[in-house]
Amino acid sequence: MSTPHQTMTSDHAVDHAHDIDRQVRIYITVFVSLMALTIITVAISRFHPPVAVAVSIAMLVATIKGSLVACYFMHLISEKKLIYAVMALTVVFFVVLLAVPVITHNNGFWIH
Amino acid sequence: MEIPYTVELRRDTGLNNGKIGIWLFLASEVMLFGALFASYILIRTGSPNWPRGDTILNVPLATFNTIVLISSSVTMVMAWASLKRNRFGTFRMYQASTVLLGGVFLVVKYFEYSHKFENGLFPSTSNFLALYFTLTGLHMLHVIGGMAVNTYFWGPGAKLWKTNPDWFTNRVEHAGLFWHFVDLVWIFLFPTLYLL
């Protein structure tokens, strides 16, 4: 089942056993971090901070958790430039989509 | 002529076709859920009163579900790692666990939804509930889709391991990317709907 070394068939720098072991250790670390962050975000919400603070903290924690999943489970941290480029472009449009409608038709929320 | 780079990596991009394909698909999914989040923002900011998530929804149950989904992401990536380590049996165990955990998520959602319905809380009742049901409903459809794909690779699809193990490993990786994305969406959905 071993492939000839001339053609690249693995997506990562090496797929030798000890590198997978290292990967697995990272996965476990990320898992524990995700659990902890989940507990933290729920615990903070129990204090019912004011909305703006609550939103900021919750989104910050979610972003950290999401980044861990993306970077390590989805291997984004070691992905190729093309994938980065596509996702970066997507994120730009994602932000535009989230921000512009509410800024445009603010219902009194933002400044006109 | 064969279609190249189904498994072999193209030298200048360093990628195979399926990897690009799945990331492009995920990009479109980011925009899909993005539109729903944008809708949530516009409707909530335009609303005079908006209930805090925990006053209507069951936070402990959803927290449990969050842990379930994150765990399923771990088992998913471990399934792929097992294939890289040439341990097919371990792969099947992790893959089955992923599907099972997905099933647990669905069961919990079933209880959540039916409890709402029993108490006369429907999507039509308020915009909070409309957004809740639509967002979690669409997410749930993605969970089901992911489970179907993962079940296929655990079951009949696993035949490919014998004839083309590299391709099979890649396909499991790509299915895993979708599954992690489903988890990622929930990581944002959970605080947005339940905690804020």
Add this chain to the structure above:
Amino acid sequence: MSQTTGTVAAPGAHVSHEAHHDEMGFWRKYVFSTDHKVIGIQYSVTGLLFLLFGFSLMMLMRFQLAYPGSALPLLGKLLGDTRMPGGIMVPEFYNELGAMHGTIMVFMGVVPLAVGGFGNFVVPLQIGAPDMAFPRLNMLSYWSFFLGGVTMLASFFVPGGAAQSGWTSYAPLSDIAGTGQTWWLVGMIFLITSSLLGAINFITTVIQLRAKGLSFMRFPFFVWTQFVTAFLLLLAFPPLEAAGIMQLMDRVAGTSFFLPSGLVVSGQVVTNAGGGNPLLWQHLFWFLAHPEVYVLILPAMGIVAEIIANNTRKPLWGYKPMVGSLIFLGFMSFIVWAHHMFMTGMGTAMAAFFQTTTMIISIPSVVILTALIISLWGGSIRFNTPMLFALGFLPMFGIGGLTGLPLGLNVADIPLHDTYYVIAHFHYVVAPGTIFGLFAGIYYWYPKATGRKMNETLGKIHFFGSLVCMNVIFMPMFLMGLAGVSRRLFDGGASYAFAQPVLHWNVVSSWGAWTMALFQLPFIFNFFWSIRHGAKVGDNPWDATTIEWAAPSPPPHGNFVTAPQAYRGPYEYSVPGAAKGFQPQFEA
């Protein structure tokens, strides 16, 4: 190691297509085919049929507009008493025709032909690939489109008829409209899915399957246009899908995403929870629909570019600025959408923002059009049918583009919004614009697909007739719009005093439309007749330089006997000092 049948497969490859292609029955070969050429033809034929149907809907509308309240002879009786009692069109039917004309032309006609048809057939050939990266996904895309089309057609037969809230389906009207609107939403979900899957395929194919030596800056311009278009489809469609899901929830589950509080319909208070925002629908709709207009134009620009280079026997002028403009245009298209919403009460800051981005986005369009025009200078022009349509495209797109400028300015838009001026503007870009580009492409690539050329005389009749008629139809609409006549009026403005001086233009436009239908007959005849009777051609009847002309006409399954290679740029025509008048990209 491989247990598969057929030729021995190297690790990582799968069974040779050639080996088992012969064993496939009729259905797998021609109906549920995974071959990009078959799929391209399927998209093209289906798309052309829908274009004809959408055009027919408009011809019906044009009778009402020219002769409001008159009975339509013959056909009027056939359309039944609900829609045309005594042969006279009721307003609801007019609205049904209007909404479905727009929907069908955009989503079931132009895009499937331009992207699904031309994109699928030509792109793999032009980049020297054996097929698309995901052939089965490609087949799925076509059948999803087909299902969407069938759903849309079927919606005419549901109680209350098809969608009637404009192709834009604005809330709250669309929320409370009849069953046909629900069918529209379901149809759109199929159509959107088709485009999304197709986009994934195009992007992956262009990046991964291009031939050796075919760098991005050696791509034919057509490949670039399809590449950028695919990104537009990939990232802009999902928000409309989300909006469609929310509108379905409003209509079927009683939610109020787009229903404001206190809505009163026909004197009855709407009992939904309310608190929704109709403008949310508009934002999500236009977030897609603005990039969509670039989806409509870019493939046509690509086709025109190929044909101009080929028939001037010289390279395109300004290839690099054209490519840069394309990419810039694609990006900008995502941040201009609310110029469709200037009248919704947005503040001056956001109006200024959208006005500015809209003015900026006109620049790359102008660059591309100017480069195409300058490309003609000093050329040895061959006036064959593809070239005539390509040349016709240039001034028509010029008119369409320039007339868009006042619409993109917040203040100038105020008197023009939702008038016939808008209709004229966008039809100029799409009808004598894109559709001329697509006609050009059909005449140009027909020999590659069939091994025969279409008849030139019939083609010229088709061209000159269509060119004149397009202008007869749409030019007067600028005048009507400037006079203040609103769009979507079922009597064409007849009940407004200020419209009286310009009403006669309705008659002119209508007769232009019906005459244009006549000039399509030579094309339809030519299209089918030439399959058997057209002049036979070899691989490269146009003496062209791009890689698709290396394959046989028509290409076999797998396209190329040996993998082609690109040795130079795409438009090496009349190279000084070269032995031949043109040097194909694929010849060593």
